[in-house]
Amino acid sequence: xxxxxxxAPVFVSTGGREFDPNGTVLLLLHGSGQxxxxxxxxxxxxxxxxxxxxxxxLPAHGLSGGxxxxxxxxxxxxxxxxxxxxxxxxxxxxGHSQGGLVGLELASSRPEVVAxxxxxxxxxxxxxxxxxxxxxxxxxxxxxxxxxxxxxxxEGHFHDATLPGLDQMNFGRHLMANxxxxxxxxxxxxxxxYDAGEDAARSVACPCLCILAENDKMTPLKQGRxxxxxxxxxxxxVISGAGHMLPGEKPDExxxxxxxxxxxxx
Amino acid sequence: xxxxxxxxxxxxxxxxxxDERFGSRAVPxxxxxxxxxxxxxxxxALFNMEIGGHIYSRLSNPTVAVLEQRLAALEDGVAAVAxxxxxxxxxxxxxxxxxxxxxxxxxxxxxxxxxxxFEHTLSRYGIETTFVKPNxxxxxxxxxxxxxxxxxxxxxxxxxxxxxxVPKIAAIAEQAGVPLVLDATFNTPWLFRPxxxxxxxxxxxxxxxxxxxxxxxxxxxIDGGNFDWGQDDRFPTLTGPHYAFxxxxxxxxxxxxxxxxxxxxxGMYNVGPCLxxxxxxxxxxxxxxxxxxxxxxxxxxxxxxxxxSAHEQIGWVRHPSLTDxxxxxxxxxxxxxxxxxxxxxxxxxxxxxxxxxxxxxELASHLANVGDAKxxxxxxxxxxxxxxxxxxxxxxxxxxxxxxxxxxLEDFDDLAADFDRALKIAGKSVGGSK
Numbered sequence: 001x002x003x004x005x006x007x008a009p010v011f012v013s014t015g016g017r018e019f020d021p022n023g024t025v026l027l028l029l030h031g032s033g034q035x036x037x038x039x040x041x042x043x044x045x046x047x048x049x050x051x052x053x054x055x056x057x058l059p060a061h062g063l064s065g066g067x068x069x070x071x072x073x074x075x076x077x078x079x080x081x082x083x084x085x086x087x088x089x090x091x092x093x094x095g096h097s098q099g100g101l102v103g104l105e106l107a108s109s110r111p112e113v114v115a116x117x118x119x120x121x122x123x124x125x126x127x128x129x130x131x132x133x134x135x136x137x138x139x140x141x142x143x144x145x146x147x148x149x150x151x152x153x154x155e156g157h158f159h160d161a162t163l164p165g166l167d168q169m170n171f172g173r174h175l176m177a178n179x180x181x182x183x184x185x186x187x188x189x190x191x192x193x194y195d196a197g198e199d200a201a202r203s204v205a206c207p208c209l210c211i212l213a214e215n216d217k218m219t220p221l222k223q224g225r226x227x228x229x230x231x232x233x234x235x236x237x238v239i240s241g242a243g244h245m246l247p248g249e250k251p252d253e254x255x256x257x258x259x260x261x262x263x264x265x266x
Numbered sequence: 267x268x269x270x271x272x273x274x275x276x277x278x279x280x281x282x283x284x285d286e287r288f289g290s291r292a293v294p295x296x297x298x299x300x301x302x303x304x305x306x307x308x309x310x311a312l313f314n315m316e317i318g319g320h321i322y323s324r325l326s327n328p329t330v331a332v333l334e335q336r337l338a339a340l341e342d343g344v345a346a347v348a349x350x351x352x353x354x355x356x357x358x359x360x361x362x363x364x365x366x367x368x369x370x371x372x373x374x375x376x377x378x379x380x381x382x383x384f385e386h387t388l389s390r391y392g393i394e395t396t397f398v399k400p401n402x403x404x405x406x407x408x409x410x411x412x413x414x415x416x417x418x419x420x421x422x423x424x425x426x427x428x429x430x431x432v433p434k435i436a437a438i439a440e441q442a443g444v445p446l447v448l449d450a451t452f453n454t455p456w457l458f459r460p461x462x463x464x465x466x467x468x469x470x471x472x473x474x475x476x477x478x479x480x481x482x483x484x485x486x487x488i489d490g491g492n493f494d495w496g497q498d499d500r501f502p503t504l505t506g507p508h509y510a511f512x513x514x515x516x517x518x519x520x521x522x523x524x525x526x527x528x529x530x531x532x533g534m535y536n537v538g539p540c541l542x543x544x545x546x547x548x549x550x551x552x553x554x555x556x557x558x559x560x561x562x563x564x565x566x567x568x569x570x571x572x573x574x575s576a577h578e579q580i581g582w583v584r585h586p587s588l589t590d591x592x593x594x595x596x597x598x599x600x601x602x603x604x605x606x607x608x609x610x611x612x613x614x615x616x617x618x619x620x621x622x623x624x625x626x627x628e629l630a631s632h633l634a635n636v637g638d639a640k641x642x643x644x645x646x647x648x649x650x651x652x653x654x655x656x657x658x659x660x661x662x663x664x665x666x667x668x669x670x671x672x673x674x675l676e677d678f679d680d681l682a683a684d685f686d687r688a689l690k691i692a693g694k695s696v697g698g699s700k
Contacts, residue, residue, distance in 0.1 A: 011518070013518060013519065015519075016511065016512050016513075016514035016515075016518075016519055017512065035521065037520070037521045037522075040519070040520060040521075040523075041316075041317055041318060044314070044315070044316040044514070044519060045311050045316035045317055048310075048311075048314060048316060048512070049307075062521070063496065063518065145270075149270065154283075155283050157270070157271065158271075158279055158280060158281070158282065158283055159276070159280040159281055159335050159336070159338065159339040160280075160281055160282065160283045160335060161318065161335065162317070162318030162319060163318035163345075164318065164319075164320065164325075164326035164327075164328075164330075164331040164334065164530075165326070165331055165334035165335060165338065165345045165346050165347055165348075165526060165530070166318070166335070166338075166344070166345045166523065166526075167335055167338035167339055167343060167344055167345055167346075169270065169339075170338060170339070170342060170343060170344045170491065171344040171345070171491060171522060171523065174344050174490075174491035174492060174522040175521060175522055177492075178494075178521070178522070251317065251318060252317060252318070255317070
């Protein structure tokens with residue numbers, strides 16, 4: 001669906017189903033330079049099993065307009081505004097990478113709107129190499145290529161995928177290239193500057209699930225485990241053979257973990 | 267892994283992870299029509315395209331999927347759909363984009379069946395085509411209408427060997443908001459990758475150089491994922507509600523994959539020109555050595571060009587590598603490794619001499635195919651393009667004396683001896699050189 005959030009046009013996928021804000025709402029947040037298509041192989045399944053889905057493209061990403069947000073706190077506030085705009089009182093938040101940081105911040109600053117938190121391939125902090133930041137600002141195409149490379153594990157590099165015919169690596173590259181110029185730099189800067197992850201995690205009281213990737217080069221498994229340890233009520237699942245782009249690389253495993261953790265819709 | 271694997275590595279490995287149960291190194295042939303569902307929910311999710319997996323081999327198959335993913339990797343596409351032939355690849359592409367009342371702008375100089383599909387078959391279903399010379403970018407621009415849904419051509423035309431200026435035509439297509447669909451069979455991704463130069467969809471007859479062995483038919487559609495289907499309402503098949511799948515909008519739910527999902531969910535589902543798993547396996551064996559074979563194809567082509575150009579029984583030789591070819595500069599710019607291994611030439615003495623040559627070669631094979639490891643020859647005027655009208659023949663740049671040579675991988679000295687002997691016989695047949 002297309003709605004306005006803070007005066008800017010925003011695209012929010014509902015998984016192809018009509019959205020009911022009074023149901024069991026899942027807010028799925030994408031990572032740096034990504035779009036709602038991060039959840040392409042989980043979202044429609046969940047939407048067709050009774051969950052009410054909100055999978056937004058952040059401003060200046062995918063099919064959304066507006067200016068890119070420049071801090072994790074702004075992104076968390078934007079999510080709270082999105083929930084308000086769509087009439088949602090509480091949502092189960094699922095975040096990949098940067099989306100996980102946004103989820104942590106939202107659960108910490110606005111605990112009343114977060115029923116649970118699922119953190120997929122993320123960590124308490126996501127430091128960004130200055131060389132990558134420079135590329136994102138000045139040679140975005142190179143930054144996209146580097147992130148697609150580092151973000152995928154062995155099977156991704158063999159261009160293998162569960163969806164017949166899909167080239168996961170190239171799909172990732174094109175998906176990122178479709179964002180507004182500057183969106184990736186804004187995202188990476190927001191990640192690099194966010195240093196409140198540990199405090200946020202320690203203040204989160206809702207149930208949490210950490211889905212971590214064995215071969216994650218961008219938010220290494222060790223850092224993911226540190227995040228799980230900092231959360232009061234967290235379960236941890238490690239998916240073997242995958243890199244950072246877990247929802248695309250191991251879609252069935254991520255979906256299974258979410259289904260076990262999330263309350264079944266009424 | 268630092269960076270993506272390179273061409274020959276991808277040709278050997280892309281799309282396959284050795285299976286976990288048996289560890290098979292070669293791609294297994296999944297010779298099955300259907301797949302056991304875990305439960306009814308799993309079945310429903312697969313049918314509704316919510317998760318990845320296989321249902322029925324008309325729609326997808328694990329062996330075919332390896333081929334698809336390998337082709338997508340080699341062409342730098344986001345996805346591929348492999349089908350029964352190159353012609354079905356073209357038809358399914360049209361089916362995904364066009365409806366009655368729509369319009370196509372196409373190259374006029376290409377394989378006869380392509381021309382017939384556009385001119386005679388699609389026109390019966392209300393899809394009109396304007397034909398334009400492939401080396402006339404301004405002609406493409408002028409022919410585009412508000413209802414134009416695709417621009418089509420062969421990168422290297424069959425058999426006239428005209429070369430499209432892909433970047434220039436891609437810029438025209440982008441400006442007009444129309445996807446550029448290119449048949450890249452004659453160039454293969456080893457010589458030229460159209461998606462890197464602005465094209466949006468690539469189709470192949472895999473039967474040719476990709477397989478290379480001449481044992482299996484196949485085709486493929488590779489989706490560049492680089493076209494904004496949602497920029498206006500020109501493509502309702504991709505941005506409107508799908509008649510199945512709860513009326514989803516494929517552009518919103520699959521983004522860069524929208525076109526591929528339409529091909530899979532309609533073309534394969536409702537029409538069904540599926541590739542057999544065994545043919546996919548054969549084509550994969552060929553694809554593994556594409557880079558190696560292309561090197562030899564190109565070196566033999568250069569030698570053949572020199573041989574033919576110097577031969578007294580040859581009236582003319584056409585190949586984009588030759589400086590007198592009208593598209594030589596374009597070919598040199600786009601395909602520095604060579605412009606394919608097809609050569610057109612005219613045997614002195616016209617149709618009769620051409621026939622004598624074709625019937626006299628012993629090493630080269632007289633048959634209706636190209637891209638084989640073996641050298642092939644044919645007289646297009648009496649075979650592949652014989653169903654064209656005289657006007658269409660002229661439009662396609664065909665002459666009565668034209669011989670098409672698909673240069674193979676034989677030791678060149680043997681090829682030269684075979685051709686020399688056959689050309690001398692051709693000369694005698696019309697009272698020419700002894």
